[in-house]
Amino acid sequence: MKKILVLHTGGTIAMAEDSQTGEVSTESTNPLLKVSQSVGLETELIVEDFFYIPSPHITPKHMLALKERILSALSEGIDGVVITHGTDTLEETAYFLDITIGDKIPIVITGAMRSSNEIGSDGLYNFLSAIRVAASDSALNKGTLVVMNDEIHTARYVTKTHTTNVATFRTPTFGPVGLVNKHNVSFYQQLITSHTLDVTTVDARIPIVKAYAGMEGSILDILSESDIDGLVIEALGAGNLPPQTLPAIDNMIASGIPVVLVSRCFNGVAEGVYSYDGGGIQLERKGVLFCNGLNSQKARIKLLVALNANLTKDELTEFMIEQV
């Protein structure tokens, strides 16, 4: 029998709807605790009510605490970890665990779009699916996975795409890596291994800025002056910026602030294609770091980890631009 560590952190999966007002909020005790011991699967669950908060309240410090609990549990004979989490920031926590823990043990994160007492509530079903995946031998060496709505996604590429639909978690460009079927857990894609970096701190100020038609450099100048440690820009198309932003980008890079670029497009990867003013080729030559295939919130987590891992400038560049 597999031994699975369950860490509940809160979110809609652990909330209830008030039948009078329709408001959804946390209860006096997490409703998932009632079901955790009687799920009827052939697994031993070690359940911890780790946090009980909505996921917009999750910070990198919470992610670090989860990472430390999982690492300490490795010596407790567990076979896998399931984390229940609010869906709003689930992908960030998942990616943080993926790049700091790697594939030491299967880690599966799940949540729900409907609270525990709503008609069609997806929480218990997703929770059971997550346990099945974490307990499956096929989940070994795959890093952190996100299981929702019968699909298995990598932490690296999955993103929340819909405000309310239960099929909200999608992997643009690449698709899900596996399925939770009635009787089996099946993977259909071979995963690429990326570098992991363990960190003990998560201190860095890294804003995300989205590029738009007519964007000027002044917003970037304001950020430069406000003591930031790095910047993530959601650039246009294949990875281009309006030319008016270039002086501000130059100043930032000259003052040692890493500038990381992803595309604001939902599909595809950012790369240097154009050599016109503000085109990706120019940006790459200036030292802008193209973070391949990640969305901005995950590129931010990656830079946060890199800045806390005491890397040299060259190591940081290599880590941020690796092709994953």
Ligand SMILES: NC(=O)C[C@H](N)C(=O)O
């Ligand atoms: N479906 C959810 O879990 C959304 C909720 N706002 C949360 O992230 O905590």
